[in-house]
Amino acid sequence: MTTELTVSGMTCGHCEKAVESALKGVPGVEDVRVNLQSGTATVQGDADPQALMAAVTEEGYGAQLRS
Numbered sequence: 001m002t003t004e005l006t007v008s009g010m011t012c013g014h015c016e017k018a019v020e021s022a023l024k025g026v027p028g029v030e031d032v033r034v035n036l037q038s039g040t041a042t043v044q045g046d047a048d049p050q051a052l053m054a055a056v057t058e059e060g061y062g063a064q065l066r067s
Contacts, residue, residue, distance in 0.1 A: 003049050005041040007034070008062035015061070022055040040066065 007019055016036040023032045028047035034040070041063075043052055049065055056063035 001044070001046050003043045003047065003052060004066040005043070005052060005056065006064045006066050007039055007041050007056055008064075010034075010036050010039060010061060012036070018059050019056055019061055022059045023052060026051050026055050 010016055010019060013036065016034045019041060020032050020034045023029055023034070023041060023043055026043075026047045028045045029043055029052075030045035031043070033042045035042075041052075041056070053063040053065070
């Protein structure tokens with residue numbers, strides 16, 4: 001399963017890595033791709049979308065499911 005998020009508040013490579021690390025810590029995540037320039041995160045695996053958004057929010061960034 002692929003879940004795509006729009007991530008707000010990222011301004012640099014460190015932000016990108018912080019979001020990636022937070023998402024990788026969510027149970028069920030198999031792979032993560034975070035793109036600073038497009039403000040997106042693509043997550044492979046069967047992780048709960050609400051848990052993914054919560055992990056990003058806990059790092060201090062905004063997250064919404066992409067439609």
